[in-house]
Amino acid sequence: MVLLNTEQLLKSKGHEVAVYSMQHPQNIQSVWSHYWPTTMSVTDAFIRPFGSRQVKDGFIRLLDDFLPDVVHLHNIHTQLSPVIAEIAHKRGIRVVWTLHDTKLVCPCYTCTRNSHWCEECFDDKTAVFRHRCMPGGLIGSLIGYKEIKKWNSHRLQQCVDLFLPPSQFMMDTMIRGGYDAQKFRVLYNFIDLSKVSMPCFEKQDYYVFLGRVNEEKGVRTLCKAAAMIDKRLIVIGGGDLLMELKHEYRNVKNIEFLGQCSWEELRPIVEGARFMVIPSECSENNPLSVIECLSLGTPVLGARIGGIPELIKENLNGMTFESGNVDDLKKKIVMMFNSSYDYHIIAQDANKRFSSATFYDKLLDMYRY
DSSP states (O other), X not given: OHHHHHHHHHHHTTOOOXXXXXXXXTOOOOTTGGGSOXXXXXXXXXXXXXXXXXXXXXXXXXXXXXXXXXXXXXXXXXXXXXXXHHHHHHTTOEEEEXXXXXXXTOTTSSOEETTEEOOXXXXXXXXXXXXXXXXXXXXXXXXXXXXXXXXXXXXXXXXXXXXXXXXHHHHHHHHHTTOOGGGBOOOOOOBOGGXXXXXXXXXXXXXXXXXXXXXXXXXXXXXXXXXXXXXXXXXXXXXXXXXXXXXXXXXXXXXXXXXXXXXXXXXXXXXXXXXXXXXXXSOOSSOHHHHHHHHTTOOEEEESSTTHHHHOOBTTTEXXXXXXXXXXXXXXXXXXXXXXXXXXXXXXXXXXXXXXXXXXXXXXXXXXX
16 A cells, blocks of 8 residues: 555656566556566465566566666565565665565564564574464475575665665664664655545544454454443454454444444544544554544554554653553543543644655655665
8 A cells, every 4th residue: 555655646746657566366457567477376485585587587677668766665575575676776776665564674574473572583593493483384484584594684785775664663673683773764654635634623422443353453452441431432444353353242332343444434433533542462563544543633542562652642642551451451541531632733743744745755855865
């Protein structure tokens, strides 16, 4: 989504943009798709992470035909691999890389093991193999080990001019994992202000959750806390836990599950909420749901984990609580209902911090730096 939004933003400003990706049945149609490698086969899973001939040839043809000034990378590991960064760098093309996860320091992308934060791979690359952290067990973990050994921090920093983490949390994690701080500039995600224009600040007596209804999102913890409070919670989103939680809390009248909703459906609900809760129990980078809610003037109660606290100004646009702590979450929900906020100022501040104009100006600086 961030890649597509950035592509559209640059095009709207008059820039020429080409996209290099992988063929997939669910892809959006693209005039550039004839350059792309095919969908990964079982055999490709053993080759692509290290730089396949098909990926190299397609990318070289695109560079020859398009002649870019900048190559901006997003999620390229495994399907495309960082080999395309090396190819661009050798041609003297500026390379920047937006980091959406911790793959550069953790083969399994998440820096978690058994649902707990783990940095063992920062110092011992064999940890992924020993703990079987990757999907596919022994074989998958062996590929992950070989991948992080080949695409190590020294090699990647030689071919990437700037890494663009969308949070200070992500930048700090990369530095602890062996990267040079001088190679990083934090660049928060952005929102199209037309999506949140003219918000309504008339709040009603309920609060919302917006996101995937999965274990790592902390929805189970939220429901436990919500069941003990006489305030209405609306849960918006689909996911693995949706049917289970709907059944478990079917007799709890103050918890309502709406499932997946379109933006047109959910926007008035978020606008009318006293606040939104993001109870994540995984280290999220720079969640767009928080940016969207703040841009509508809705305060946020967020878990103190990952990049979430960077978006929340305590008692100005929300509060934070200890991730996974039901009692602290319950306490803060009550406090949020008893607090007053200037919804107009919240929206005004978020629109300034996370607007496409702010993002665009900063991005061009990164391209020129």
